[in-house]
């Protein structure tokens with residue numbers, strides 16, 4: 001039976017482990033920083049010389065680390081896009097907005113082991129010549145913000161942060177910046193605008209790629225909390241050893257947030273791709289199965305923005321055979337390895353690593369109505385398709401969920417969703433459209449049946465009282 | 476009531492503004508601190524922030540209207556934020572919020588924040604609080620409460636009434 005592999009959460013839940021620096025240092029904390037600062041320059045076989053910082057950047061690339069915030073983009077590659085010739089300062093921002101519904105992993109790190117994040121950040125800043133960095137934490141985590149501020153002050157007092165860090169001549173400041181309850185601040189360019197003291201309106205890309213035109217129009221790196229923690233372990237273990245964790249192209253560990261209709265909701269750190277969706281939901285080590293007497297209906301595999309998976313689905317995935325040839329194999333839903341590539345192969349994504357499980361007692365209409373309300377509320381309002389479309393979808397679904405549906409609502413909903421995706425400034429448009437498109441496609445019968453039943457009831461008698469609750473959105 | 480920011484708070488905010496190469500960046504942090512101190516964001520607080528950061532009041536007002544956590548009206552001393560989003564909804568957060576509303580004489584169908592006439596409670600639905608494994612979740616003032624039952628809701632109400 002597969003087990004958890006605790007790298008990031010190695011200490012977090014141990015009895016007696018506290019978030020202060022003494023405890024962290026007792027457990028080997030800040031040794032990775034010292035190791036990184038002492039990195040020797042490297043000469044490549046072709047005679048090219050790498051500075052100490054370049055060596056660490058190359059190591060992060062070689063480790064295969066992929067971003068844990070949502071997109072799963074190579075961290076090393078992202079760092080390599082940073083414009084280092086502009087002469088402008090380079091900024092680094094830790095994305096601690098954690099607001100993708102279903103996700104509660106960064107919270108564990110911030111509240112239980114904040115110094116791990118701070119150490120990961122200092123190393124990442126040093127490796128990228130960053131002198132000023134921010135932790136953007138969502139407003140609803142006031143205790144987390146205070147813990148981080150305390151951790152930074154402690155690190156400063158021990159000269160891991162501040163001027164002339166550990167006598168190396170390197171200066172770095174990190175500050176905590178609090179958001180104020182808007183989901184769109186998780187999108188990296190919205191986050192940057194918010195950090196500039198403006199509304200979190202995402203910027204259009206191109207030209208505003210953060211690596212070139214980010215915070216204050218300077219090159220900027222935005223990485224998720226968990227991603228930055230991994231950097232510390234890559235330095236400690238070395239990239240080759242780190243890359244042995246997980247599976248090829250899906251290296252390392254990641255923290256999976258599991259919620260919904262399982263016996264034991266919670267967070268589990270696994271080697272990427274070494275545990276299947278079925279094991280995460282059913283094994284006693286993980287979710288412990290469904291509620292008694294229930295069967296599986298649907299899985300949202302990577303945060304609420306990922307496309308839903310339906311019980312019983314079988315996917316055709318590329319697999320490398322013993323002869324090294326790629327072949328297509330049938331993989332049933334529950335046998336999908338939980339990693340970036342397999343979920344993508346199944347037409348969805350592992351996103352923020354958040355799995356939400358629904359059993360057969362759940363109505364997919366009500367579930368989708370709930371999600372759509374989220375997107376209608378959280379659209380920043382810049383792009384017409386997203387602003388209007390997310391509201392129309394929420395209103396349509398609200399009607400359908402409250403006895404005022406129509407047969408053709410399925411077409412209506414997919415039509416709107418199709419007209420949002422690809423026509424917006426940021427990926428929120430897709431995030432709002434994908435749940436609708438996938439639910440309505442995979443559970444079409446259920447949506448049609450609801451609409452038909454409502455129409456039949458209406459034609460049976462006009463006096464039928466509709467139980468419409470207040471409009472879902474105060475917009 | 477005349478608006479005045481205590482000097483210790485002002486000093487704290489002046490220090491905060493030094494965290495950023497561009498002062499405007501400090502506006503969210505200013506608003507948090509002022510809301511914490513005054514309970515909500517008044518016109519005077521907006522003007523004061525704008526003056527301190529070299530902005531027009533509209534630059535600050537547009538933040539207050541954009542970010543859900545900033546409030547123009549006085550809030551109840553006990554502020555109950557019930558998570559509305561999927562995992563919590565599956566665990567009964569809709570019923571939980573209704574329970575709060577009914578017990579406090581508030582409209583159980585209204586979505587937006589509601590404050591009791593005695594100013595003791597504000598109840599509202601908020602979006603995912605990033606603790607979905609402990610659904611249903613409530614943010615009670617600054618404290619996150621896991622797996623909140625209706626019995627616990629009654630305790631929160633009883634305690635809040637005494638404040």
Ligand SMILES: Cc1cc2nc3c(=O)[nH]c(=O)nc-3n(C[C@H](O)[C@H](O)[C@H](O)COP(=O)(O)O)c2cc1C
Pocket residue numbers: 066067068069070071072073075078095096097098099100183184185186187188189222223224225227228426427428431
């Ligand atoms: C609508 C939207 C919301 C997002 N929310 C978050 C979030 O809460 N936390 C996060 O780390 N990334 C979030 N992201 C992804 C970020 O834009 C960005 O890709 C990420 O922080 C990069 O870090 P990584 O490469 O380390 O994953 C969001 C993206 C979108 C489009």
Ligand code: SF4
Pocket residue numbers: 184201202378379380381382383384386387424425426427428429
């Ligand atoms: S897609 Fe939506 S959230 Fe993104 S910028 Fe456009 S309106 Fe805003």
Ligand code: FES
Pocket residue numbers: 101102103558559560561562563564602603604605606607608610612
């Ligand atoms: S859905 Fe309620 S905390 Fe995430």
